[in-house]
Amino acid sequence: MTHKELAAVILEKVGGKENVSSVGHCATRLRFNLKDDQKADTEAIKKLKGIVGVVNKGGQYQVVVGNDVKNVHKEIQALGNFSEQSSGSKDEKEKKLIPRILDTIAGCFFPLIPALAGAGMLKALLALLMAFNWIDVESDVFQVLNFMADAAFYFLPVLLAVSAAKKFNVNQYVAMSIGAILIHPTFIAMTGTAKEAGTGIDFLGLNIPLVSYASSVIPIILAVWFISYVEPFAEKITPKSLQLILAPLVTLIIVAPVTLLFIGPLGNYLGLALGAGIGFLNTHVSWLVPTIVGTFTPFLVMAGMHYGIIPIGMSMLATSGIDTVAGPGMMVSNVAEGAASLAVAFRTKNKDVKQLASSAGVTAVIGITEPAMYGISLRFKRPLVAAMIGGGIGGLYLGIMEVGRYAQVAPGLFSLPSYIGPDGFQNFTHAVIACAISFAVAFIVSFILGIKDPVEDEAPAGSVSSEKAITESTYLPEDVVYSPLKGKAVELTEVSDAVFSEGILGRGVAIIPEEGKAFAPIDGIVTALFETNHAIGLTGTDGKELLIHVGIDTVKLGGRHYTAKVAKGQTVKKGDLLLEFDIEGIKTEGYDVITPLIVTNSSEYADVLSITGKDVGVGEALLKLAR
Missing domain, CATH: 2.70.70.10 (Glucose Permease (Domain IIA))
Structure with missing residues (x-):
């Protein structure tokens, strides 16, 4: 089936384009915001050739396609002529609070994943080159590559402003302006000067907190959320003939000062408090968080809740330079997921299952787990148990050894260079050992538990056409x-x-x-x-x-x-x-x-x-x- 054909059927089975508020995609999944998810024919979608699974959680209707998701999404956009912005429909607003929050976090972050993954891999590559002394850190080549790798993270408030604007259905360019204000060179210089002088930045008698917003996450999301209330108000009070000029002016002149004075610092303090909480856990029970993440990542991914911990990891990277929460635990979990599927491939006699388990196992080990999760683990259940055991034990080792990553990279074996830190290869070595432990444990447990081989059970009934x-x-x-x-x-x-x-x-x-x-x-x-x-x-x-x-x-x-x-x-x-x-x-x-x-x-x-x-x-x- 071509991408266009598959897209047409999926669109039909989710209730038609009139039932779709918005649709996006991540590495392997189409993510629909449906006006009424009861209209979607989930069982029919699951049976489509080329579909790995369907998940309806976290405020989104997710269709797991696999590596072709980008092409299928493109065809769905063409067929439905969808706007990239969220519709802000009544159905969407009436969702329960937690699904709405998860949906908002996911909507803000998954469009950024390609940019962050590319930049993160470049930083990991640079770390590898430095570790082996293959590049001079004082050379122009290194400096150029380094700022190329840092750019996506440094300007993260601007990138997040775009995706957040789509989620909150506000003007993207006004939102980007707020993001740019937070990291404007003049503001940064004024902040630095005030810190050195021990003074502050006065704005109409109010003191602007001296906060750095480069690579920050929470402040800009809160700011764009605030725009979603100010912008309609600005449009309401301005004459329609002058709305194009005056509405953005009113929005900017209200949102920018409020963000600098209150919202930005609040978001910054929330990030610091979150970091302090994680630091407390790392100090007193360092094994706990990686163990939990390593064990339960499959369920977090199924529910879309992994987007809830990714910002935590990014915030830690921005504040302390190392992430011990999101990246490490998810890495060993993905490796364990792949190992469990590969064990199924070795043991099964069913050719179709063997082929799926082999390909899904390899992609999971490098960080894309949905084909293995939905095609193997959830289908046969026992591999899921094996993956959780392997991920949990690997996470426990990471926690005991206090392993963290130094760059935002998609969690999998390819992310290992991001564990090369300023202390050399010690952190990296422990990360490699943790991956090996997770792989070995998950593979052995999955192989021992086995699956109910579907050779006889799934033989199709013969058809008679006479x-x-x-x-x-x-x-x-x-x-x-x-x-x-x-x-x-x-x-x-x-x-x-x-x-x-x-x-x-x-x-x-x-x-x-x-x-x-x-x-x-x-x-x-x-x-x-x-x-x-x-x-x-x-x-x-x-x-x-x-x-x-x-x-x-x-x-x-x-x-x-x-x-x-x-x-x-x-x-x-x-x-x-x-x-x-x-x-x-x-x-x-x-x-x-x-x-x-x-x-x-x-x-x-x-x-x-x-x-x-x-x-x-x-x-x-x-x-x-x-x-």
Whole structure:
């Protein structure tokens, strides 16, 4: 299936573009903010070829795609024509407090991951070059590479301002201006001069706290949150004819001083308090935090809560130069996740599982765990236990040895150079030992526990596509699906769309229509009617679920040549007219009118038997569902 085809199906299954407030992506997951997550067909999405899993937690509906997520996201954006900004919908605002906070943190940070990961890897590479004396720290080459690596972190308030503005649905450029104010050279110089002189910075009789905001995280997020209240007020009180000029002026003149005087220092103190708390734990129970993070990172990732500890690590790097919280524990957890999957690959006899476990295991060890987590660990459960044990023991070792990282790098084996610190290789050596411990423990435990090998359990039922098979099959009378169209019945393999021809949406039959009318093939309820009227979903009185999709790629017609005769939620009887369509009009615009009839819950039946290779009339028996 192409990226475009997969994107189209995902978008359809999450309830259509009208159900999507916003959509973004991280390393492996599409992250939807849905207006109503009950409209999403989670089970159908999980069954799609190319989908690893689905998670609906932390205020986001997450579809785990894997390494192709960027391409699929691009196609979804094109299909839905989504704005990058959050809609700020009522549904989103009514979410519970904790999911909203987690969603906000995730929304602010995951767009920045590529920039931070690239800069972090460059800093790790520089640390490696320095450790082996392969580069002179006084050379221009080093200086240039060093400020290139530092730039993303130094200007972090500006970068965060962009993503936070999208989350809070405010003007990005005003938000960036506030971020730039916090790290403006003049403000930095004034702060430095005031510190040396033992004085302060006076602003209208108020004293601006002498705080450095380079590489800071919390202050700018709080500032942009404040903008989300000031900006609407500014737009409300300014004349529409002058709003373009006056509204940003009012916003800037209110937000900037308040940020410098109150919000920024508050965020800074929160960061310092957080650092002090972590420092206390590191001093008295140094083993605790890395052990907890190493053990429970899989659950943090599933819930999207790992974005809650990433800012803690970044704050520690900004204030003390070393992160002992987020990076180390997540690194050994990812290594353990990969080891558990690789153990499954060694032990299983199922070729598909072996292939998935092998590739997922390798990607997890280098820091991308979702394929292993959703494809192996959660599926078979025992590898998850092994990964938690391995990650916990590795985290315990890290905590006892007080290991930390010196750069923000995606946690995995490639992040090891970021553990080379000013004291040489001691910290790095302990990090390597911790990874080795996590890998060995997780691999051994996973190999011993094993999995229930799905060789026999998951063998697909054979399909029979003949009129004789239908006649001889054991079925109940209500398990018959009648033809909704007059035309020629053919195999699904003749459909040019892989979503249908490969049975991704379910098994069934296709009809090449002779007349532009579609009738109800069963008694039931219209459970889906797309706004373009090209497809209708029905649920039978006994639970069978059908999709009638008139034409291929006809969603692009935007409803032209289609007229719906029923409404969503309407009860219909077999033979009721559902839809009229202009066959010649559709063909003239270059689209194939072949119409798949899919049993979307065909996995609930022992077999789906069909008549193909012959002309059928409306109301003739076409499918029978064997139990």
